[in-house]
Amino acid sequence: MRSALRPGTTLGTKLEERNYFKENSVTQPVRTASWQGRKLSLIGLAALLAVAGCHKKASPPPPPPPVMSAPAPTADITATPAAINAGDSTILTWHTTGATDVSIEGMGAVATSGTQTVRPTDSTNYHLVARGDGGTADATARVTIGTGNNNNANSGRMNEGDIDDATFHQNVKDIFFDYDSYEVNAPSASVVSQDAAYLNQHAGVKIVLGGYCDDRGSTEYNLALGENRANAAKQALVAAGVPAERIRTVSYGKEKQFCSEHDESCYQQNRRAQFTVDR
């Protein structure tokens, strides 16, 4: 019977695959021994037939060709601040999607998204080019170099970026979330409007919004939930007039906790969106 011969072939092939150690097979053919005949012959034969059947497909079909329609790339780049004095630095922040090859003229190939501190001596256009399977996109950020006192406002903003943490946290309070929720609730909404008012008065301060969760539940889900919390707080700030470019979100899930007690007051401490200065 064909199935009685097949196991030997199968094993032989398998041994060849495991060629990293010397091995001599002295395997004998399977015998239809009593234990098999008693209760496993059906199972055994079915398995061996299936094995034999599958084994004939020695070379699996190649993976299907990629049929995904590549989305057109997007690109944006900003310089913060956009106007500086000669000798000062500014931060380029760019973000692309759907791109495999991203470069900035004069700087060469760069990551698909990132930031870079530059110190141009003359007014400069930073031209971002993103190439992907779906086409090409580009964006330009202009940094103008001023001289002396007509750029006071901008140099003032530079100094605001160096705001000390104590002052920042006095004026920009963290917000807290309900259990397993990422909606900005009523008490948090009033905190957000105060935070936004301060941030709108100090237009040079960029912030990181960290999303945090309490210790219950699952690691991966809490990271996604923390991300939704940070984004909800960001949307609330944007709605209150803070430019989205000044806000970066990071989820910490339950990876970085304020406290570790298993009680509701600690859980509430951990369910928060926390503001820090983005440096």
Place this chain on the structure above:
Amino acid sequence: MKKMRLFSWGGSSALLLSLVTAPSAHAQDWVRTGTNLGAQRIRIAAANFKPGSADSETGSLKQVFDQTLFTDLQNAGIFDMVSKSMAPPLTPGSQGEAQLATWAAAPANAEMLAFGTLTVNGGQLAVTGFLDDTKNTQSPQVLGKQYSEAASTQSARHIAHRFADEIIERLGGLPGIAETTIYYVSAHSGTKEIMAMDYDGQSPRAVTHLGTISLSPHISPDNARVAFSSLGKQGWSIRMYSLELNRPVNFNSPAGTTLSPAWSSNGAQVAFSSDRPAGDSEIYVSDAAGNGVRRLTSFHGPDVSPCWNPKTNAQIAWVSGRTGLPQIYTMDSDGANVMRMTDGGYATSPSWSPNGQFLAYAWNRKYGPGAPGGQDIYIMDVASRRWIQLTHDAGRNDFPTWSPDGRHIAFQREGEGGLQIWTMLADGSEQQPLTHGGSFSQPNWSLK
């Protein structure tokens, strides 16, 4: 490699079919969770091997080998092991010395006998192993194998795993799992790194040394690369570590919060969760280098933890908080045909069984402030959505992962012993910890 997997699936479905027609030993258990689980077990004896050389190294390596072989067969879940104390006095080293009648008789009552010789000679460890059918007096030998490796504790263990897998494949119809690997997360002083260990918890070794928080390891089906998510300056991104090159390799990951990578079982695609560019976490699929990204979900709320149906790669299960507390959903791999699988509570961390029939997942069915619910491991029959609970009243359990033979599930348990990785048979029996001390989580079982 591909051949191996087709092989196991073929065997697996055939066995399941045949099990349906066979009377079940546990009739109340509607769900036949893994191949051969619930079938009558073969009674097998693993004799201590006979030393072929007399030095002390032989003795210590033989002890490792004997113990590993016995444990591997015991762990397989398809054998009724003959206790070592019931072994007849003579230790057989060759076919001529095997007095099968004494093993077949009480108290051993063995149906099958594994035995052989272990020799250390010139730094080489040589093992000859046999498997005999004790009831077949005419031609008892079922298997005969010879192995030779440089002598070390590691190689003694490795040879035992290989011989055990041969026995398990011959008698159980599927390749054994004694040579497989479990990847996991180790927490230490504020950082989390990816580690790997043998399937039985032996030989733990570090994979990453990034000094940050790395989570959710997922090993590629060819065992060449491990994907994971890692916290960097720009947030969470997916990183890829080559186990062949021993260094990180490129994966074109979005920044922001990009989490929970999952390889398709053909190694061609990776599913993951990201909030970029949508500003809301969604499930995406890319190729193995992170290119050609396709978005699959578009619904407000957290979407995370995708896993593929490894039998077909045509479906993805994942976790969504679109209606409140997280639930398990499935969809086709193009995002169509979304189905909600769980009916409440807090359900996370799906893992699809190798035969495509079951989802294992973590579920707290009475979740909420002050609610008494425990977080336990469940499995669900995908077609009927019937489920059974596998863990009971023992800590917080999460991140189940199937062994490639579908007979075992590893998971994390946070209990009195801290956060540890455990294993059990896929019917919930024989739960045992694989790690001790420290803090270990998020196991992911290799596909071979």
